Amino acid sequence: xxxxxxxxxxxxxxxxxxxxxxxxxxxxxxxxxxxxxxxxxxxxxxxxxxxxxxxxxxxxxxxxxxxxxxxxxxxxxxxxxxxxxxxxxxxxxxxxxxxxxxxxxxxxxxxxxxxxxxxxxxxxxxxxxxxxxxxxxxxxxxxxxxxxxxxxx
Amino acid sequence: xxxxxxxxxxxxxxxxxxxxxxxxxxxxxxxxxxxxxxxxxxxxxxxxxxxxxxxxxxxxxxxxxxxxxxxxxxxxxxxxxxxxxxxxxxxxxxxxxxxxxxxxxxxxxxxxxxxxxxxxxxxxxxxxxxxxxxxxxxxxxxxxxxxxxxxxxxxxxxxxxxxxxxxxxxxxxxxxxxxxxxxxxxxxxxxxxxxxxx
Numbered sequence: 001x002x003x004x005x006x007x008x009x010x011x012x013x014x015x016x017x018x019x020x021x022x023x024x025x026x027x028x029x030x031x032x033x034x035x036x037x038x039x040x041x042x043x044x045x046x047x048x049x050x051x052x053x054x055x056x057x058x059x060x061x062x063x064x065x066x067x068x069x070x071x072x073x074x075x076x077x078x079x080x081x082x083x084x085x086x087x088x089x090x091x092x093x094x095x096x097x098x099x100x101x102x103x104x105x106x107x108x109x110x111x112x113x114x115x116x117x118x119x120x121x122x123x124x125x126x127x128x129x130x131x132x133x134x135x136x137x138x139x140x141x142x143x144x145x146x147x148x149x150x151x152x153x
Numbered sequence: 154x155x156x157x158x159x160x161x162x163x164x165x166x167x168x169x170x171x172x173x174x175x176x177x178x179x180x181x182x183x184x185x186x187x188x189x190x191x192x193x194x195x196x197x198x199x200x201x202x203x204x205x206x207x208x209x210x211x212x213x214x215x216x217x218x219x220x221x222x223x224x225x226x227x228x229x230x231x232x233x234x235x236x237x238x239x240x241x242x243x244x245x246x247x248x249x250x251x252x253x254x255x256x257x258x259x260x261x262x263x264x265x266x267x268x269x270x271x272x273x274x275x276x277x278x279x280x281x282x283x284x285x286x287x288x289x290x291x292x293x294x295x296x297x298x299x300x301x302x303x304x305x306x307x308x309x310x311x312x313x314x315x316x317x318x319x320x321x322x323x324x325x326x327x328x329x330x331x332x333x334x335x336x337x338x339x340x341x342x343x344x345x346x347x348x349x350x351x
């Protein structure tokens with residue numbers, strides 16, 4: 001084999017070895033970001049539609065929209081599309097709290113307390129902190145009233 | 154004048170320095186065989202590494218529902234998830250740039266259809282009427298700007314009907330329009346450094 005052919009062969013072998021290395025390196029650095037972006041865009045869109053329904057429609061439709069968000073979050077986890085687990089847990093906690101407030105309005109005290117417990121568990125999973133019922137209710141009232149205030153303006 | 158160097162590492166190195174410039178140009182580098190092989194292997198590895206990165210990046214971008222046009226496929230939940238991601242990305246563009254051309258709106262329409270198609274098999278019931286009503290309002294806003302009263306009235310009417318079926322307290326198109334304008338403003342403020350609207 002001529003010297004030129006030997007060098008071409010070495011170049012080719014180097015390229016073939018470098019290809020999977022580059023692919024794996026990119027996979028490690030890009031994959032997480034891409035997943036987080038997809039999750040963020042899909043979840044925020046799904047939740048914003050459900051939130052509009054929660055704020056603007058009657059009680060059965062509002063409840064249905066929130067329960068559907070919980071199902072969407074479960075499916076996102078089950079289908080391995082989670083980019084950031086904390087944001088899933090946080091969103092789940094907020095949804096449970098909205099359901100709890102909704103059930104409070106209809107005097108479903110037991111169901112409301114059950115949702116609050118689930119919200120506390122989700123927030124604990126999210127940031128490791130224990131929130132009391134009162135803290136969470138205050139937080140939700142503040143969050144949702146600031147949304148409705150800006151809508152009225 | 155070209156100078157010729159010899160060393161233990163390099164067989165022949167020919168350098169040319171144009172008269173009076175003081176700058177050296179490498180004309181020819183004839184390396185020892187093992188050095189040439191090492192350089193070839195290094196170049197090959199670097200080339201392969203770059204190609205591997207590019208290959209992965211192109212594949213990821215083309216499969217990311219938020220970055221490419223919606224061609225959702227797969228099972229029910231994949232359709233819903235990818236449709237929602239595409240719809241979210243289109244809404245970001247519409248809110249941030251005020252863009253509402255037919256291309257963008259038909260992309261939104263396609264994404265909503267993907268969500269609808271996947272919802273039942275996935276056992277989900279997303280409020281698709283709201284997404285459709287919002288799309289109708291964006292069409293009405295564009296029609297108003299183009300002084301097309303007929304399309305505007307049709308789109309407003311469609312939005313109101315959809316809000317009725319979603320059991321809203323206020324089913325007027327004007328109400329949803331106000332919510333969309335406000336949400337676009339808030340989104341722009343949140344995504345602009347310093348919190349200023351564009």
